[in-house]
Structure formats: C-alpha cells, structure tokens
Amino acid sequence: MKRASTLLMLTILFTACNDSKNKDKGTKSDSAENPLLVESTLPYFAPDFTKIKNTHFKPALLQGIEEQKEALEKIVNNPEAATFENTILALEKSDVTLDRVRNVFYSLTGAHTNDTLQAVQEEMAPKFSELRDAIYLNEKLFQRVKALHDSKQSLDLDAESLKLLEMYFEDFEIAGANLPADKKETLKSYNSRLATLTTTFNKTLLEANNGGAVVFTEKSDLAGLSEAELKSLETKDGEGWKIPLQNTTQQPMLQTMENRESREKLFSAAWKRADGTAHDTKDIIIEIAELRAKKGALLGFANYAEWSLQNTMAKKPEKVFELFNGLVPAATAKAKEEAGEIQEMVKEKGGDFTLEAWDWNHYAEMVRIAKYDLDENQIKPYFELKTVLEKGVFYAAEKLYGLTFKARTDIPTYHEDVMVYELYEENGETLGLFYADFFSRPSKRGGAWMSNFVTQSKLYNKKPVIYNVCNYPKPAEGEPALLTYDEVSTMFHEFGHALHGFFADQKYPSLSGTSVPRDFVEFPSQFNENWALYPEILKNYALHYQTGEQIPQGLIDKIKKSGTFNQGYSLTENLAASNLDMQWHTISAGTSVEDANTFEKEALNKTKLDVVKAVPPRYRSTYFSHIFGSGYAAGYYSYLWTEMLHHDAYDWFENNGGLTRENGQRFREMVLSRGNTLPLEKMYQDWRGSDPKIAPMLKARGVQ
Structure with missing residues (x-):
C-alpha cells in the first residue's frame, strides 16, 4: 500500500472506505x-x-x-x-x-x-x-x-x-x-469529519480565489503594468482587466502597480478573499483545528502537533519552536531595517503616508533598483519559460546527474498547456516521464507542487511518471512567457522534487522516492534552487527571448548582490505563517476558538511576529491551504527546517568542487535515491559527514 509523502498530497489521500456492503452501481x-x-x-x-x-x-x-x-x-x-x-x-x-x-x-x-x-x-x-x-484500527x-x-x-x-x-x-x-474499541470508534468519527472538512475547505478556497479576482475598468488604475501584461489580463468582453489571485498574501502585480488605491484594492481582495465573503472559511478552520486537538488528546498527546511530529526529523513541537526562536529576532530586526529604507523611499518619491503591506513590494523594488541598479523588468526578458526549463533546469540535471531529455508530443495530457518529456540516463537507459503544467487557470488550485502518476517500484517493475504544477500568469496568445526570478526559482524547486522521485531505487512503493517525512521532503527541492544562479547554468539559460543574447555579466552581478535583499521580509512572512500553523495545532483539547481572526492576531502577537506592521504572514489562516487543505498541518515549519539543510548541503558542494558529475552522483546515490529506507538523520550525516548547521542559512539570508 503506497505511503505518499504528506507534502505531495493534493488533499487528504490516506482516508478511506465505507464498511457498508452496499455497492454503488458501476464497479x-x-x-x-x-x-x-x-x-x-x-x-x-x-x-x-x-x-x-x-x-x-x-x-x-x-x-x-x-x-x-x-x-x-x-x-x-x-x-x-x-x-x-x-x-x-x-x-x-x-x-x-x-x-x-x-x-x-x-x-x-x-x-x-x-x-x-x-x-x-x-x-x-x-x-x-x-x-x-x-x-x-x-x-x-x-x-x-x-x-x-x-x-x-x-x-x-x-x-x-x-x-x-x-x-x-x-x-x-x-x-x-x-486504543480500546470504544476510543477507536470515536477516532473514526473524528477522521471522517476531518476528511469532509478538508475537502470542503479546498472547494471553498478555490471558489474564494476565483471569486476574489479583481476587475479594473480604467486603464489608469493599472499604470505601471506593461502592455503585454494588460493584454493578458483583458476580460472576455474587452471592457476591463481582471487580475486573478495567487494563493499567497502578496500578489505579483503589486510590485509594478503605481496607483496606491489600486494596490490596496488588490491586496485587500487577497487578504479578505475567504473572510466575510460568500466563500468564508473561518468556521471551517476553527472546526478543523478543534477537532484535530481532540484527536491528539484521544491518541494520548497534549496537542495535535505533538502527535503529528512523531515520524519527522523535528520529533517534538519544542524543537520547532527552538528553530523559530533562533530565527525570529534576526528576521524581524532585518525586516525593521528594510522597512526604514522603504519608508525613506516613499518619502523620496513624494509619498506622505505610512508604509503598508500593499506598498512594500512596489517601493522595495525601487530600493532594490537604487541599491543594486537592478530592475525586475531588466531581467525578465532573459527568463523565457521554455528556455529556463530546457536550458536551465534540465541542463543542471544533465551536468550533475548525466540526464538528457526528449520532448514527447505523442503522450496525451489533461490540458493543452501541459508539456511532456522523457528522461534518459547517461548510458541511454530510459528513466521516466515528466509532465510540466506551468500556467494558472480557474480550474487549478493555487501554489506549486509535484506528484506522481506512477511511482517507481521494483516490485511492480515500474519507472516513475511525475508531474510539476505551477501557477505562472499565462501570456496573451503570441506573447512570450517571461518569468520573474522568483518564478525561475520555483521551477528549479519543483524539479528538485521531481528528481527525488525519478532517482528512487526502491522495491516497495511505500518507501519510494519522496515518501519521506515532510521536514525532509523539501530538502532536495530547496537544494535544487541553488543551481538557478550557478554561473555555468545561468549563462546557459538566461538568454534574451528576442535576440538570444546571453545575460550580461553586469546583470548577473546585480542579481547576486541583491540576493540578500528583502530577506528580512521574506523570512519574517515565512516565520509568521509557520508560527500560525504551530499555534493552531498546539491548542489543547477543549479549547474553544471564538473567532479565527482574533486567534490569528493573538498568535502573531504572542510570537512577536507582528512587530513590523507592513509584513503580513505569507498565508493568512483563512487561505492557508497547506495546513487546512493538504498534508502540512503542524508541518509548514519544514520549509525552514529543510532550508537549513539545503544551505548546509550547498556549503558542502561549494567546498568540494561545486557542480561536478562526481558530486552529483554522490548526492544521488547517498540521498536522492534512498527514499525512506534509512533514518533521515543518518542519511544526511553519512553524506555530509556531520550534522547540519544553521550558520550557512543565516549567511545566505543576510540576516546575520
């Protein structure tokens, strides 16, 4: 029975079946x-x-x-x-x-x-x-x-x-x-209700995301957006422009929108999409959290998080909070410093207002341009989607692991936007199939993820069939799909998950590939992000979509110098979301949450993550699909936990020759191909030669 990784679940997959002997028509x-x-x-x-x-x-x-x-x-x-x-x-x-x-x-x-x-x-x-x-049971x-x-x-x-x-x-x-028989029956009722609530949350949030899209009817309201962006946002009737919501709190368009009222309108739509609207999730998440607390208590634990963390690297909530405590002071201090710089930029540009969340990205981009002479619009022409994929993501896999890729237009897909590639080993042996589904659409939930159509297994003599899903804005017909650097990083990230699945070498599907605890599964994906800026890789894929010109070294230098820019904000918004997750899942059984918004406000205050008003959590509770709609309850911290691992791992690569086939093969054989066949701490220690250290992460973030 396949045991899928919790990260890669699209919803709760491990719940199931009516004991009733009634059979629906058609089996x-x-x-x-x-x-x-x-x-x-x-x-x-x-x-x-x-x-x-x-x-x-x-x-x-x-x-x-x-x-x-x-x-x-x-x-x-x-x-x-x-x-x-x-x-x-x-x-x-x-x-x-x-x-x-x-x-x-x-x-x-x-x-x-x-x-x-x-x-x-x-x-x-x-x-x-x-x-x-x-x-x-x-x-x-x-x-x-x-x-x-x-x-x-x-x-x-x-x-x-x-x-x-x-x-x-x-x-x-x-x-x-x-558990004794009577408590097993109680647990079954909890599990059944949680399965229904989770499905309801996902459905309601999809409706909230679609219903929250913001329509502007005056072109002046969207000053700052390019003609290509405006064209891609045109409504079907041609009477306005519709900006769909991304799953995160901050929205990509806020960076370039010049009209402050328009920014506030878009931000507010994202912030309130599932709060006080026709698609309100507050009652749903309260019931989920309270029921999970009861489940934890029934199973003999102080709270749900304590039960949930048993099979992870962290093991206990205290270890997670220990990680947070080591990061919050440095992150918020850096965010305060950044807020001061951005407020000065507001003043310099003639603004007479206090910096708010909907202003941050717009003026932060101006600060970045001023400090590093780097404008996002300067670099996007060098990041055309298919070139990034084939000459960047795939090229890095070739250099590290000897893989080659062939487009397969004969394999049917579930949507016209999906591309399919066949993977080959260095010796010409086939490895599997990869599906790439990058553009957002109303029928797709927010975020980015990887999963399997077919899982590698020697038991069934099967090779992996894997897909990556992202939510990049789809360009107007005939226009190029140009990515931000964050979107480039996401592509490398998700393919890191794919590599973890492709390199699986297990007999049993339950132990194969990404079937590992959530605070390890993000390690290979985050580690793979490092190659996006590696000189040899970057120069191969960062090609101007019109001229084919290689990205100038000057721009590369600017990208690298700006690498630690805005990291106080980035780390603080992540910590805020991670802490919200843990606060929701460390409530005890019997706790009654009267209001989700009040709980959220008090949780952020309790953890000192509300000290910079203009830095909201990356996900607000009402649209936090990782923890209320997927398998990351009490587990969102894993992104930070594995970030520590991936920076420590990249530090090893840097000190041992960098991007070489030898290093890639060693990493593949000792980590990526092992699935869940070894204790993960031992797997990492055997490869690294030591326990992971947090210093490389803080250095990479520029917060220490």
Missing part, C-alpha cells in the same frame, strides 16, 4: 469499459487522457476500495501464522487499483478540476477516511503486524523489507491501533 461490471481499471498501454503506464472521462472516476474509486477491502479480509482471515509475505507484502499490494486511480484523480482535482470531480471528491472523502481506519490486522515486528530479528529480512515492516508497525501505532 466490477464496468471494468472492461473503464480505462482507469486496467493498466494503461501507454509508455511507462502513463494515464491515457484520451480515454478517461469524469464519469469513470467514481466507479473506479469504489472498485479500488472494494478490492482493497477484499485483500484485507484475506490477510485478516488467513489461518496461517503471520509471515512477511502473507501480511506485510500482501498489505503493500492491497491498494494497487485504488492507488492507480487515485493518482490520476487527485492530479485533476488539483490541477484541472470541475463541478463533477469536486462532487466526487466531496463524496469520497469520508469513504477514504473510513478505509484508512478499517486498515489501521483493525485489531486482528494489527496483531499480525505486531507479531512480526516483535520477532523481526528472526525473520531474516533484507534491509528494505525490514524497514517496510517497521514503517507499517509505526504507522499502526501512530494511527491509534493500541
């Missing part, structure tokens, strides 16, 4: 006509989107659930004593159909959803919750697993099989397998 009898119920005949078993229809998903998911239930019954009722093969391996194989269907289903509900898929998602959420409970099944775990030293298992056994045992214990 096994439809197998021959349902393309989701048979292995695809495309290369690498990639999903055939020319055959898949919305109506196929519900019956396929229901049949996947029934097949897994039948497999579980066989395991539990096996009269023979438990063995690795008849219990652990059988459990690992039990969801082969469900996993295949669910991989495709959640790719679409995240990247290209519709009313039909949303309805199925809402209906299936409690069924998935029940299935997970039917597995991990099954006393007979747990006793078989426990018997094997108790005698594991005498089983003569290879290292990966032993790790699989240990993983399942730990998962059963964490899920509540040791």
